[in-house]
Amino acid sequence: MQIIKNESIDQIKARIRQQTSKTSDPLVESRVTNIIKTVREKGDIALRAYAEEFDHVSLDELKVSAEQIDLAVKNVDPAVIRALEKAAVNIRSFHQLELQQSFEDSPRSGVTRGTKVTPLSAVGIYVPGGTAAYPSSVLMNALPAKIAGVKNIIMVTPPQKNGLNDAVLVAARIAGIDSIYQVGGAQAIAALAYGTESIPQVDKITGPGNAYVATAKRAVFGQVAIDMIAGPSEIGILADESARAKDVAADLLSQAEHDSNARAILITNSEKLAQAVSDEVNVQLSTLPRAAIARDAIDNNGFIYLVDTIDNMIDLMNAVAPEHLEIQLENAYDYINKIQNAGSVFLGKYASEPLGDYLAGPNHILPTGGTARFSSALGVWDFQKRIQYLYYSKDALLDDINDVTVLAREEGLEGHARAIEIRQS
Numbered sequence: 001m002q003i004i005k006n007e008s009i010d011q012i013k014a015r016i017r018q019q020t021s022k023t024s025d026p027l028v029e030s031r032v033t034n035i036i037k038t039v040r041e042k043g044d045i046a047l048r049a050y051a052e053e054f055d056h057v058s059l060d061e062l063k064v065s066a067e068q069i070d071l072a073v074k075n076v077d078p079a080v081i082r083a084l085e086k087a088a089v090n091i092r093s094f095h096q097l098e099l100q101q102s103f104e105d106s107p108r109s110g111v112t113r114g115t116k117v118t119p120l121s122a123v124g125i126y127v128p129g130g131t132a133a134y135p136s137s138v139l140m141n142a143l144p145a146k147i148a149g150v151k152n153i154i155m156v157t158p159p160q161k162n163g164l165n166d167a168v169l170v171a172a173r174i175a176g177i178d179s180i181y182q183v184g185g186a187q188a189i190a191a192l193a194y195g196t197e198s199i200p201q202v203d204k205i206t207g208p209g210n211a212y213v214a215t216a217k218r219a220v221f222g223q224v225a226i227d228m229i230a231g232p233s234e235i236g237i238l239a240d241e242s243a244r245a246k247d248v249a250a251d252l253l254s255q256a257e258h259d260s261n262a263r264a265i266l267i268t269n270s271e272k273l274a275q276a277v278s279d280e281v282n283v284q285l286s287t288l289p290r291a292a293i294a295r296d297a298i299d300n301n302g303f304i305y306l307v308d309t310i311d312n313m314i315d316l317m318n319a320v321a322p323e324h325l326e327i328q329l330e331n332a333y334d335y336i337n338k339i340q341n342a343g344s345v346f347l348g349k350y351a352s353e354p355l356g357d358y359l360a361g362p363n364h365i366l367p368t369g370g371t372a373r374f375s376s377a378l379g380v381w382d383f384q385k386r387i388q389y390l391y392y393s394k395d396a397l398l399d400d401i402n403d404v405t406v407l408a409r410e411e412g413l414e415g416h417a418r419a420i421e422i423r424q425s
């Protein structure tokens, strides 16, 4: 990994800004625009053609049948099913805390104001499947939607040469997903946004994916809602000399192995740790089955920044705004209040990131590419919306007539003023 030292904080921040802004690739943008247009024009025919072109699968049926899921349940190792069920229990109990409640108040006699919280009607969840199958992402996507009360959860995931991954299908059954379609990439996002003969149009699309998926979600926003841009995985680690280089290296690689565009960043005040982590990454890399992907990620987006103080380390990490942030500093818990930008924070040397990816309960669908500056983890709130309401009695209206009409006439909106005044008689 490249060690950057002797640069000022401002120089490093400028580098970081440059790295995050290069996530929008004009070639990907133009391909995605074309894919969306083609899906809108040709529907299922386009989806089948793209399955052949990008996934090398010829499909008769896009929808997965209940029998295929039954078969998957039989094929999956019971230990995997038990682990998925345990993960589901933890994810449910954590996300239950996120449920927003309706509320109402009465500021004075004759006036009631309220907000009714309702689930979205139909959501599309994207489960990635290009270079790895993600049963864990099925749970992370669907369980918050279930808790919110969404009635129609439609899952899309890229088709696979030998059929969809069994554990993905089992996770879909555990989560109670309503229908599953074998379609991936930008074409899946277009299908959910506009509908095709077989895939229903949804109100919101959630879930992570590669650059094609992230770009397509950005493009259909407005036609449907989206959760966030959850693109290639990232990890940022704040560590001092108390951290073990082999733990830090392993955690950096845990995210690097996702995607050659993944980002792995260590910020430290210890030159000794910086060098040891850089060496250890090379040692551990060579034995990883996905070494080629992880190597690309480390070469493209793997950086160790050496800075002088912990305050400067935190300041820089807030500029990175990583998807996952590990704090491997002495007294890690003391620093949580100084973190302004991160998708999810892991405190202390035993809270290794993969705990959050699989089992602990917080969501692993998180903002990437610096977007943690303004967006948050996928949660139950993503699947709920709010409707405000208001009730006035005649006496309450009479009390407010003057103030409303004065404001309406100040804005030159006579019709507004008259709508209020007409009720006096």
Ligand SMILES: NC(=O)c1ccc[n+]([C@@H]2O[C@H](COP(=O)([O-])OP(=O)(O)OC[C@H]3O[C@@H](n4cnc5c(N)ncnc54)[C@H](O)[C@@H]3O)[C@@H](O)[C@H]2O)c1
Pocket: 031, 054, 055, 127, 128, 129, 130, 131, 132, 134, 137, 158, 159, 183, 184, 185, 186, 187, 208, 209, 210, 211, 212, 213, 230, 231, 232, 233, 258, 259, 262, 323, 364, 365, 366, 367, 368
């Ligand atoms: N942020 C999160 O919460 C989170 C969680 C899990 C995974 N991830 C990320 O999700 C991503 C998964 O990526 P993936 O590639 O494995 O699966 P994916 O499902 O996102 O993408 C696969 C699809 O990409 C499309 N595609 C591939 N090459 C293409 C091309 N040249 N032109 C047009 N379309 C093309 C194909 O349709 C293919 O089906 C990784 O980056 C991983 O880091 C993120």
Ligand SMILES: N[C@H](CO)Cc1c[nH]c[nH+]1
Pocket: 134, 136, 137, 232, 233, 234, 255, 323, 357, 364, 365, 366
């Ligand atoms: N780390 C990924 C989010 O960036 C989530 C994941 C799923 N499986 C393993 N990891």
Ligand SMILES: [Zn+2]
Pocket: 233, 254, 255, 258, 357
């Ligand atoms: Zn992961």
